[in-house]
Amino acid sequence: MYRSHNCGELNASNINTEVTLAGWVQKSRDKGFMNWVDLRDRYGITQLIFDESRTDNAVFELAKTLGREFVIQVKGTVIEREAKNKNIPTGEIEILVSELTVLNSALTPPFTIEDETDGGEDIRMKYRYLDIRRNPVKNSLLFRHKVAMEVRKYLFDLDFCEVETPYLIKSTPEGARDFVVPSRMNQGQFYALPQSPQTFKQLLMVGGMDKYFQIVKCFRDEDLRADRQPEFTQIDCEMAFVEQEDILNIFEGLTRHLLKEIKGIEVDKFPRITYDYAMKTYGNDKPDIRFGMKFGELNEFAQQKEFPVFNTAELVVGIAVPEAGNYTRKEIDGLIDWVKRPQVGASGMVYVKCNEDGTFKSSVDKFYDQEDLANWAKATEANAGDMIFVLSGPANKTRAQLSALRMELAARLGLRKPEEFAPLWVVDFPLLELDEESGRYHAMHHPFTSPKPEDMALLETEPGKVRANAYDMVLNGNEIGGGSIRIHDKATQQLMFKYLGFTEEEAKAQFGFLMDAFQFGAPPHGGLAFGLDRLVAILGGQETIRDFIAFPKNNSGRDVMIDAPAAIDNTQLQELSIKLDLK
Amino acid sequence: MYRSHNCGELNASNINTEVTLAGWVQKSRDKGFMNWVDLRDRYGITQLIFDESRTDNAVFELAKTLGREFVIQVKGTVIEREAKNKNIPTGEIEILVSELTVLNSALTPPFTIEDETDGGEDIRMKYRYLDIRRNPVKNSLLFRHKVAMEVRKYLFDLDFCEVETPYLIKSTPEGARDFVVPSRMNQGQFYALPQSPQTFKQLLMVGGMDKYFQIVKCFRDEDLRADRQPEFTQIDCEMAFVEQEDILNIFEGLTRHLLKEIKGIEVDKFPRITYDYAMKTYGNDKPDIRFGMKFGELNEFAQQKEFPVFNTAELVVGIAVPEAGNYTRKEIDGLIDWVKRPQVGASGMVYVKCNEDGTFKSSVDKFYDQEDLANWAKATEANAGDMIFVLSGPANKTRAQLSALRMELAARLGLRKPEEFAPLWVVDFPLLELDEESGRYHAMHHPFTSPKPEDMALLETEPGKVRANAYDMVLNGNEIGGGSIRIHDKATQQLMFKYLGFTEEEAKAQFGFLMDAFQFGAPPHGGLAFGLDRLVAILGGQETIRDFIAFPKNNSGRDVMIDAPAAIDNTQLQELSIKLDLK
Numbered sequence A, B: 001m002y003r004s005h006n007c008g009e010l011n012a013s014n015i016n017t018e019v020t021l022a023g024w025v026q027k028s029r030d031k032g033f034m035n036w037v038d039l040r041d042r043y044g045i046t047q048l049i050f051d052e053s054r055t056d057n058a059v060f061e062l063a064k065t066l067g068r069e070f071v072i073q074v075k076g077t078v079i080e081r082e083a084k085n086k087n088i089p090t091g092e093i094e095i096l097v098s099e100l101t102v103l104n105s106a107l108t109p110p111f112t113i114e115d116e117t118d119g120g121e122d123i124r125m126k127y128r129y130l131d132i133r134r135n136p137v138k139n140s141l142l143f144r145h146k147v148a149m150e151v152r153k154y155l156f157d158l159d160f161c162e163v164e165t166p167y168l169i170k171s172t173p174e175g176a177r178d179f180v181v182p183s184r185m186n187q188g189q190f191y192a193l194p195q196s197p198q199t200f201k202q203l204l205m206v207g208g209m210d211k212y213f214q215i216v217k218c219f220r221d222e223d224l225r226a227d228r229q230p231e232f233t234q235i236d237c238e239m240a241f242v243e244q245e246d247i248l249n250i251f252e253g254l255t256r257h258l259l260k261e262i263k264g265i266e267v268d269k270f271p272r273i274t275y276d277y278a279m280k281t282y283g284n285d286k287p288d289i290r291f292g293m294k295f296g297e298l299n300e301f302a303q304q305k306e307f308p309v310f311n312t313a314e315l316v317v318g319i320a321v322p323e324a325g326n327y328t329r330k331e332i333d334g335l336i337d338w339v340k341r342p343q344v345g346a347s348g349m350v351y352v353k354c355n356e357d358g359t360f361k362s363s364v365d366k367f368y369d370q371e372d373l374a375n376w377a378k379a380t381e382a383n384a385g386d387m388i389f390v391l392s393g394p395a396n397k398t399r400a401q402l403s404a405l406r407m408e409l410a411a412r413l414g415l416r417k418p419e420e421f422a423p424l425w426v427v428d429f430p431l432l433e434l435d436e437e438s439g440r441y442h443a444m445h446h447p448f449t450s451p452k453p454e455d456m457a458l459l460e461t462e463p464g465k466v467r468a469n470a471y472d473m474v475l476n477g478n479e480i481g482g483g484s485i486r487i488h489d490k491a492t493q494q495l496m497f498k499y500l501g502f503t504e505e506e507a508k509a510q511f512g513f514l515m516d517a518f519q520f521g522a523p524p525h526g527g528l529a530f531g532l533d534r535l536v537a538i539l540g541g542q543e544t545i546r547d548f549i550a551f552p553k554n555n556s557g558r559d560v561m562i563d564a565p566a567a568i569d570n571t572q573l574q575e576l577s578i579k580l581d582l583k
Helices: A057-063 A121-126 A135-157 A198-206 A244-263 A275-282 A329-340 A370-379 A395-412 A490-499 A504-518 A532-539 A570-575 B057-063 B121-126 B135-157 B198-206 B244-263 B275-282 B329-340 B370-379 B395-412 B490-499 B504-518 B532-539 B570-575
Strands: A018-030 A034-041 A044-051 A071-080 A093-104 A180-182 A190-192 A211-219 A231-240 A272-274 A315-321 A350-354 A360-362 A387-393 A423-427 A432-435 A440-443 A470-475 A478-485 A525-531 A578-580 B018-030 B034-041 B044-051 B071-080 B093-104 B180-182 B190-192 B211-219 B231-240 B272-274 B315-321 B350-354 B360-362 B387-393 B423-427 B432-435 B440-443 B470-475 B478-485 B525-531 B578-580
Touching (some): A018 A044, A018 A093, A044 A057, A044 A071, A057 A093, A135 A211, A135 A244, A135 A532, A135 B135, A180 B180, A198 A211, A198 A231, A198 A525, A231 A244, A231 A532, A244 A423, A244 A470, A244 A478, A244 A525, A272 A275, A275 A395, A275 A423, A315 A350, A315 A370, A315 A395, A329 A387, A370 A387, A387 A395, A478 A532, A490 A504, A525 A532, A570 A578, B018 B044, B034 B057, B044 B057, B044 B071, B057 B093, B135 B532, B198 B211, B198 B231, B198 B504, B231 B532, B244 B470, B244 B478, B244 B525, B244 B532, B272 B275, B275 B395, B275 B423, B315 B350, B315 B370, B350 B370, B387 B395, B470 B525, B478 B532, B490 B504, B570 B578
Parallel strands (some): A044 A093, B272 B423
Antiparallel strands (some): A018 A034, A018 A071, A034 A044, A071 A093, A180 A190, A211 A231, A231 A525, A315 A387, A350 A360, A350 A387, A432 A440, A478 A525, B018 B034, B018 B071, B034 B044, B071 B093, B180 B190, B211 B231, B315 B387, B350 B360, B350 B387, B423 B470, B432 B440, B470 B478
16 A cells, blocks of 8 residues: 555644655645645645755655656655644644655646636546546545435335346337447347336336336437436336335435435425426426425406407416516516527516505506506515516416526526425326427327326327326426336237327337236336436536536537547448448 | 235234235135135245135135236235244245235246246246246345445445446457447447446546446457356446555455355455466466365476377376275266367376275376376375376466366366355466467456566566566456556556557557546556456356346347347438448
């Protein structure tokens, strides 16, 4: 071992101890006759002192040659520091160095290895191994590890069994695009990388494994948006002989366990709201409930007057922004411009100031009197001093627009507090959603989700109204997990494929093994999956997942550090019986 | 929840309790007025009783319709069993059923769901979800889970951090063949699936993570031999600021922890032998030391006489088989035939019976006297009653042949006891091995392994003699883990690539990022990887890994259950800018 202690553990109790440390030179301060070096490793920083009068001359001179990020080993004595640093655990001591070995030199790093670095995203990704030396990244990876371990502990104690499912599986056109892997031994055939272990975990239930989980990589070849990775990690879970209530309780327990063990926060029983309620109240199926600004529907109070914009709208809906009544005309215009940006897409916005004296001043005073506006204030739960913003138009679009405004205002008002956690369940998701382009219904969750028995009859007549035994866990405005009770009989599964537009042959070719399995004694079962990358980022109080992934890819799906993907040899192509077909 | 208890937990202390159970019908015995059903789940079997005189008639009649593997839910009362079964935990009680719900029916399974099944390998793989219901498979998966959890606990407690490394990386022609993944977004380019996270874990050390591990899937597109899978799981570990001794101690500790926690076995400090010693003494770099039969080299005693076969051989070597002195002529001839099979390849075999009276009887009495044979007995450590078998020929080949014979005889003599564990370290592996076909040297471990400093000078003159800081952990004749101290400076790494026949351009294109990283302050580091599939199989006392993998592939790399790999759509091919190139 190159060290007797690490750089984070020595303190006043170690004074006079002979120690050996190894690590990186964080910085040095050369005062001529004295030279201090901050030695860094994963565990912390320890100050080294080289003193002309107390240090061997050769060692003293060698210390002067140390550059940033050199890897060194030192032997010396722990002594009391003159100028103590109360901010770090090792701040009371320093090491009077007697021996110094340079284990490796270092070129000057392309960015500073500091919490606030001067390196931009691109250069940090190219030299990710240097970026990982920085506390924000290093601590995020350690944090992720701790979360994963706590997940395993909780599930292990509840008798869940972690089972590894295969990575080389079969491509299915349903859902997102697969990454595929040409098979050399089976000419012209391809494996696919799993988008999730969905069918395998269901087969494990058929196989009697009963309580399954896995922390597992999944893959989706989609056009990447910011903060989306082609490979991502799920906490994947499934149980047999359970109803929705059991799943919600157990995985609410998991989240509560994490919040307690990792953040020291106790949370109450999670609120549960329906998908319909979420959409009506927050315009969003993953509402951030750390703050209010619930939607107030105003059709009743806004459509009986002479304002044609509202009279012709499917929905008139507003939110009361707390203590925003004093916004200037300029601020309000800024917000109107904000909702009119193409990303949001509103055509305009009405506002109502709720004055401290109980009166109202609105941009539509021409059409609405104080009594009307008082009704608006009541519907949006506005208080004196608030500002009501009102949008109108087609219901779904308008809700989405107002939801965007609500989130934006919350951010501006500092209501999205990273260290506050407000989890909830959204339940009763629709089974199907209409793809407006193709006019076809798609499974909202996936084709294995069971419809609510009482809604089955609607499948033929109003498929969009059928609710599923499907649920999402939402934390601070992010969907962190979702799942469903599954179909577990062949007939229903066949019916579902039929409604999703599969021919009988297609269904059999792609999912025949699952429907076969359902004939051999499939138990009722259900489960869910959490997105681990997102979960750890939120628990860590961060907006972006990238620092919680050791080696992330950029928005073109490239690993710029190793320069992948890359061309491969012709020999490899030939062995795989494929050739390039470039456009 | 469909149950109040599982099928493995009720006993005499629960008598008179009302319970709800759910599970599969293992079997039923219908005696007309009485009907017993064994209800099975993951946790065990509980006997249900339906009694004409005590059970509601509708329930009683319904019970008669239950077939094997039906999924049912029952409510009833725990009662004392008349005929107790001491062999199972629930053997003292049964459930007098009051309500019965058939949750799902089942077709007759294609093989029996019993410990000893009537299903062959192929059918069991096709219906793997039914196979998993059988105790031997189910228990193997639960066992694997427990081993993995204990690995994590041990490493977590030692401050190791589990870091997920990417699955979509870059193909490198060094080593085995890669599986590749065409990139849609980067036309004509491919990712590769990792054969191991080797370079990433080294970059984590450069990044200061210090103690890394990961239980991770790895991929090799090799022609499959029995018991080899295209995807397999490694316990992958790396540490910085360590020497070989530290790695051996920590991972010996891990194995000792597993043996103690999982098997309840305490083992002494592991023996350490060099590669050279292993090859000379066991003809094998992964010797099974649960038994003796060490090699005795006989050149000194066998080559001074008139037996031309031995006189012209590079090596004459024998083993003493304990208590085999009474083998019949027929048995001996059988063994001679066995070593002459093409798989072993010996041209003949000499034997020496060590009689109880201290005399010897051999197949070469014409050439050797009693004194010669006594020397052979001494060299092979033979006792009275043993049989010595002697092979001769080119050293390496002969050692391999005798090693095969040694293992075969140990198996026949029952010396490979599955519940006995004899771990050891083999150290000082050669850095390079000669590929006889190409005449080129290959890295024996991998190109990142550091040569022993004292052997560096031999690299130019006798590359085959350079020893590496490389080590394998061997358990019961299987290599279960291996690793090395790595090169951590650019110059040595470049030199290594040069000796392995890389041009400077090739080295830079493939591993430039790693050599770059070494310039920015790389610490000394090393590690190892265990093969989890093999490790759990051995700890589980099994020869084959297949039952420890939930969904294994067959020897053609196919998953016969889901029928993968398979053809993909032309649209998919076009999107990926590839086309088929079938021969």
